[in-house]
Amino acid sequence: MFAPDLLKGSICVVTGAGTGLGRAAALELARGGAIVVGCGRREEPLAETVASIEDGGGTAVALELDIRESDAVNEVVDRVLADHGRIDTLVNNAGGQFALPAEYITPNGFRTVLELNVLGTWLMTHAVATKAMIPQGGGKILNVTLSPHDGFPGLVHSSAARAAVENMTKTLSVEWARFGIRLNALAAGHFDTDALATRYVPGVKEDALTRVPAGRWGTVEEWGWLVTYLASPAGDYFSGSVLTLDGARDVFGAGSYPPAGLLEAVEEAAIATRQHRNDIRFVTTGVDRK
Numbered sequence: 126m127f128a129p130d131l132l133k134g135s136i137c138v139v140t141g142a143g144t145g146l147g148r149a150a151a152l153e154l155a156r157g158g159a160i161v162v163g164c165g166r167r168e169e170p171l172a173e174t175v176a177s178i179e180d181g182g183g184t185a186v187a188l189e190l191d192i193r194e195s196d197a198v199n200e201v202v203d204r205v206l207a208d209h210g211r212i213d214t215l216v217n218n219a220g221g222q223f224a225l226p227a228e229y230i231t232p233n234g235f236r237t238v239l240e241l242n243v244l245g246t247w248l249m250t251h252a253v254a255t256k257a258m259i260p261q262g263g264g265k266i267l268n269v270t271l272s273p274h275d276g277f278p279g280l281v282h283s284s285a286a287r288a289a290v291e292n293m294t295k296t297l298s299v300e301w302a303r304f305g306i307r308l309n310a311l312a313a314g315h316f317d318t319d320a321l322a323t324r325y326v327p328g329v330k331e332d333a334l335t336r337v338p339a340g341r342w343g344t345v346e347e348w349g350w351l352v353t354y355l356a357s358p359a360g361d362y363f364s365g366s367v368l369t370l371d372g373a374r375d376v377f378g379a380g381s382y383p384p385a386g387l388l389e390a391v392e393e394a395a396i397a398t399r400q401h402r403n404d405i406r407f408v409t410t411g412v413d414r415k
């Protein structure tokens with residue numbers, strides 16, 4: 126899609142680069158000539174991303190990291206600076222949640238989603254800004270969030286978390302303009318990634334598609350193009366914006382809740398075995414972790 130030397134020599138850190146949208150962003154950035162540092166908790170998917178990039182003639186390295194761990198975040202940023210000397214773009218892509226009616230979400234479940242999406246994004250942002258971008262005189266930070274914006278029934282924790290991230294993005298775009306740091310949030314609509322297919326109960330995914338006026342899932346390639354455009358010089362004047370890529374999902378709005386059959390399925394599983402928490406987890410993700 127882009128000229129092969131668009132990002133030549135640029136150092137781009139992508140969290141969650143082993144799968145889905147993060148992987149697609151990493152591949153496209155590398156096609157543009159960037160050196161990609163892919164982070165995530167699991168070694169195997171990161172290694173696959175690195176291998177794909179290298180097969181295509183690009184350069185990438187993988188660093189294992191849990192973005193919720195402050196010490197580990199600092200170590201990874203120090204390592205990138207020791208190896209590459211600077212960080213031009215940080216893509217805070219790692220994130221996620223589970224879909225569940227709000228009344229079933231436990232305090233720890235809510236905290237978990239907030240910690241991953243808000244605290245993790247903050248720790249990465251702060252470490253990269255203070256260690257790399259402020260000393261080097263600038264850089265770009267792209268924070269992945271969610272569409273629809275005006276309430277996302279079934280995802281109250283993540284909806285709140287992503288609103289926090291978008292506000293953080295706007296606040297820092299003003300505070301850190303004096304350092305040449307540009308921050309934007311990229312709100313994803315519904316993209317056909319493995320996570321969406323496997324971590325949500327069948328029916329939830331299909332219901333989501335009925336709320337997309339464009340009538341189709343976004344492709345991961347389309348996501349990679351947006352990230353790469355913003356990382357390139359063409360994106361230099363963007364800062365403090367929320368760019369929504371969603372086939373008009375946001376305009377369509379939250380809609381009614383719950384989708385037909387969801388509450389009944391949750392109740393049925395919970396009552397049948399009297400093991401509320403695990404069975405709710407099973408119903409909502411299709412992954413039985415008892």
Ligand SMILES: CCCCC/C=C/C(=O)SCCNC(=O)CCNC(=O)[C@H](O)C(C)(C)COP(=O)(O)OP(=O)(O)OC[C@H]1O[C@@H](n2cnc3c(N)ncnc32)[C@H](O)[C@@H]1OP(=O)(O)O
Binds near residue numbers: 237405
């Ligand atoms: C509806 C369509 C959505 C479309 C828009 C969004 C799309 C996407 O974002 S695509 C997918 C992105 N990837 C994911 O969402 C990853 C899938 N989710 C997860 O991996 C996890 O849910 C997690 C990362 C959010 C949390 O995992 P983990 O840190 O391993 O959590 P714990 O097992 O330690 O549990 C902590 C706490 O949270 C409760 N909990 C976790 N998962 C569920 C669940 N599926 N259902 C209900 N509750 C869950 C868990 O019970 C714990 O609370 P307590 O039991 O009170 O201790």
Ligand SMILES: NC(=O)C1=CN([C@@H]2O[C@H](COP(=O)(O)OP(=O)(O)OC[C@H]3O[C@@H](n4cnc5c(N)ncnc54)[C@H](OP(=O)(O)O)[C@@H]3O)[C@@H](O)[C@H]2O)C=CC1
Binds near residue numbers: 141167220
């Ligand atoms: N697909 C979609 O339609 C939408 C996606 N999004 C958001 O886009 C982003 C990417 O989504 P998608 O690719 O679909 O989903 P994935 O679940 O495939 O991607 C999430 C990535 O984040 C990594 N990750 C999760 N927790 C941590 C952690 N604590 N530390 C470091 N890395 C972590 C995961 O790797 P590992 O487990 O190895 O750590 C994984 O590679 C997420 O923030 C998601 O919520 C938003 C709206 C819609």
